[in-house]
Amino acid sequence: MTDVITVDKLAKSFGPVAAVRGVSFSVRQGEVFGILGPNGAGKTTTMECIEGLQKPTSGHTLILGIDTHREPEKVKERIGVQLQASAYFDHLTLREILELFGSFYSRSLLSDELLSKVSLQEKANTTVARLSGGQKQRFTIAATLVNDPEVVFLDEPTTGLDPQARRSLWEFIQSIHEEGRTVVLTTHYMEEAEFLCQRVAIMDQGQVVALDTPTNLVRSLPVPYQVKVIAQSDALGRGLEALDSVKAVRRAEDGTFYLSSSDATHTLPALMEWAHQTGTRLEYLEVLPANLEDVFLSLTGRELRD
Amino acid sequence: MLLRLLIANLKMIARDRQALFWALVFPLIFVVVFGLFRLDQPPTLHIGIVDHAQDSLSRALVQNLGQIGTFDTKEWEDEAKARQDVKDGKLDYLLIFPEGMAARMTESPPATITLVYDRTIITSAAVVAAIQRFLDQVNMNLAHAPSLLALDEQGVQSRQLSYFDFLLPGFVGMGVMTFSIIGVASTMALYREKKILRRILATPLPVRTFFAAHVLAQLFLSLAQAAIILAAGILLFGGTVVGNYLYIALLVLLGNLAFLNLGFLVGAIAKTVNAANGLGNAVTVPMMFFSGVFFPTEELPKVLAVAVRYLPLSPMLKALRGVALEARPFWDFPQELAILGAWIVVTSFLAARFFHFDR
CATH class of the missing domain: 3.40.50.300 (P-loop containing nucleotide triphosphate hydrolases)
Incomplete structure (x- = not known):
């Protein structure tokens, strides 16, 4: 070309x-x-x-x-x-x-x-x-x-x-x-x-x-996945950072958690196990690929639109 | 390319109501107003007369006064009421003839005629003088004094020109000026605000072609504009133009070159359309009054009169009037042409220096 x-x-x-x-x-x-x-x-x-x-x-x-x-x-x-x-x-x-x-x-x-x-x-x-x-x-x-x-x-x-x-x-x-x-x-x-x-x-x-x-x-991101979790539990939020392959946890304003994961195939079983042990009922779970917004955030430390 | 752009420009201006207002409506308002109110024709003067004498002399005076064209005489019985009417503004002038006028003709002091009038009427001085002159004439006739000197009134112009005729070329100059300065300034400001200038810059169109088309369109339209203003003045209101129309057209184009440059300059300085309109008015309105659209600039205080001669509209109007009203050729005005030429050169330079496509 x-x-x-x-x-x-x-x-x-x-x-x-x-x-x-x-x-x-x-x-x-x-x-x-x-x-x-x-x-x-x-x-x-x-x-x-x-x-x-x-x-x-x-x-x-x-x-x-x-x-x-x-x-x-x-x-x-x-x-x-x-x-x-x-x-x-x-x-x-x-x-x-x-x-x-x-x-x-x-x-x-x-x-x-x-x-x-x-x-x-x-x-x-x-x-x-x-x-x-x-x-x-x-x-x-x-x-x-x-x-x-x-x-x-x-x-x-x-x-x-x-x-x-x-x-x-x-x-x-x-x-x-x-x-x-x-x-x-x-x-x-x-x-x-x-x-x-x-x-x-x-x-x-x-x-x-x-x-x-x-x-x-x-793909070049250290954390190419986002795991979106909605759950009703007081326990939620504690211990999430410690799950396998999770690099960061962000809590959105509506209470939804976003787990930045370097490998979703490891994070998901760990999350299930954690929910079972803490008695948390997961209402919604979604694995999202990271997007350019995350790339920008990781490159500059800032949001694309502020 | 140039032709297409020229046609597009003509279309755009013709479809732009604001441009049309400055081009035609604005100057035509003046033509109509001054055409309808003929300020130069003295209005009929209402003169009341109280005749206490009722003798041969007073009757003759009343009769003679009534025959003067601009005097509308009316006799009053009651002096007090007539005086009150002058005070109330219902009557302009009041003449009072004393008793026994004819009998006191040869006596000294002579009979005194009283003139009562309202000082606030601006024409009163002229009217008082006219009446005074009328009485002087009567005095001399009665005394059988020979006329020692005679006045032969010869107007400077071979043709009878009215104030309206004086105004008409002024309205042409004023119309061309406002249309060009405000029109070009606001259009350029709009083009910049909407990034149209920048968009044009992104095409291979040479910048000079873009400006040439705009200038040509404006020049062409200013001729049409001048023609319409003159036609309205002549056909509707009996204005007089005795000069060569080709010379008038040349002067319109020449003056307009200076105005167009000023328009580009104002458009370069003003950052928004509103600012361009405001600044355009700030440039055109003083010129309208100081360059002799409405009155000869010789009547201004001396320093001012000399200064305003160098405004671009002044030489244009002087030459326009000379050509239109005195049928002189345009080369009769070398000084005026030189001032206009200097304006064109200087404003061309300044417009080229300060006009930017995108700032």
């Missing part, structure tokens, strides 16, 4: 504030690459430096072998960019906007074709203001495809959407991927990264702290 994006020791400072501090990674042909991190981690700045919208303080970014900052026009011709929370002209219809943006490129897709891709063909003659949140977001992503780009950048594409609209947008992003385009997206939703991305870079405080497939990232 060839690399379509190369980021080499990228750094960007705004005055005394270092937003991105020496980031290097590459994105492979045809993959969906996620940049996951909390607000302020430097995701957007990294992405905008790659797109050529921001000038890096140091380092290089290449797209399709072209230096983004030496030949920006050449790069822009071949990429599609969706900006976080950006809007389009208020007084143009969807079709007019797509045709206008299409005219900025040497080649462009038909606006009706693009609109039918996001099921907005019936809205072709209305303005963006009349679209719902989900429709708006679908339209802005459709607009990034107007030049039939090889690489598509999406900055927090589903932020602010309800779960149903988010799900439908995921399917659309997957269809973009299936057309053979490379997709780079930022998100602070770990479910989104897990669902869509082949590989994920986890960013925190301007640095990439981990980069791998979601599965490998989770």
Whole structure:
């Protein structure tokens, strides 16, 4: 697999504030690459430096072998960019906007074709203001495809959407991927990264702290399992830490216990034995694989969303 | 690419109600208001007369006064009631002829005619002077004094121009100014707020093409705007324009270049749409009053009069009036053109320096 994006020791400072501090990674042909991190981690700045919208303080970014900052026009011709929370002209219809943006490129897709891709063909003659949140977001992503780009950048594409609209947008992003385009997206939703991305870079405080497939990232955790336990007993909570392979115990606000386990096959029999001995009746038991949220927690000691 | 963007810009402005307000409604309000209330035509003056004399002289005076066009005379019996009406503002002027006027004609002191009027009426000084002049004339005629000097009134302009004619080019300049400065400033602030400028920057469209299309659309619309304002003034309210319309168009475009740059500059400084509107008004409203839209700037205190000559709207209006009202060619105004040119150069530089796509 060839690399379509190369980021080499990228750094960007705004005055005394270092937003991105020496980031290097590459994105492979045809993959969906996620940049996951909390607000302020430097995701957007990294992405905008790659797109050529921001000038890096140091380092290089290449797209399709072209230096983004030496030949920006050449790069822009071949990429599609969706900006976080950006809007389009208020007084143009969807079709007019797509045709206008299409005219900025040497080649462009038909606006009706693009609109039918996001099921907005019936809205072709209305303005963006009349679209719902989900429709708006679908339209802005459709607009990034107007030049039939090889690489598509999406900055927090589903932020602010309800779960149903988010799900439908995921399917659309997957269809973009299936057309053979490379997709780079930022998100602070770990479910989104897990669902869509082949590989994920986890960013925190301007640095990439981990980069791998979601599965490998989770597997690399010292505690890849969570055992969820609901039970009514005063005894519960005492002695749980001592169970086989349990590394940590967390009690959620609703009283549910989460046991971080390095090996669930050892922890579960021990838990049963413990319940029998203490006379505790277990009401609910579930073994969960750890997720990217846990990866982030273990890497940074902080929650992804705070 | 440029053409498509130009058409899109024209469409957007035409569909934008706020832009249309500044472009047309705002200046047309002024045209209509000043067209309907013809301030330059002296209103009819209501003059009450109490004639205690009732002799040949007083009757002749009453008759002669009644024949003056702008005087509407009415005789009163009761002097006290007439005086009260002046006090109450029901009557503008009251002339009282004393008894035995004709008989005292040759006596000294002569008969005294009393004029009662309300000092708060702004035109009263002129009216008092007019009545005084009328009486002087009568005096001289009665004394059979020969007229030693005659006044031949010759207006400077060959054509009769009204205050409305003076205002009309002012409204064109004012309309173009507010539309360009406030329109461009708020649009650019909106584009920045909604990250539209940034989104455009992510495409291969050259930045200069984007601005060129916007400027061209605004220039084109300012011509349409000027045409509509002039047409409304001329066709609906009988305004007069005697100059060359091509020269007027040239001056509109030239002035508008300075205004557009100012619009981009205001849009660069203002961070939000509201701030852009406010700042735009802060720039345009003083210019509206100090650049001579409503009154000649020569009437301002001297220091101010000199200073306001250098506001961008002032030279534009001076040249516009010269072309429109005196049928002079636009090159008759080298100083005005130089001031405008300087504004265009300086504001181009400043706008290019301070206007950022994403900050």
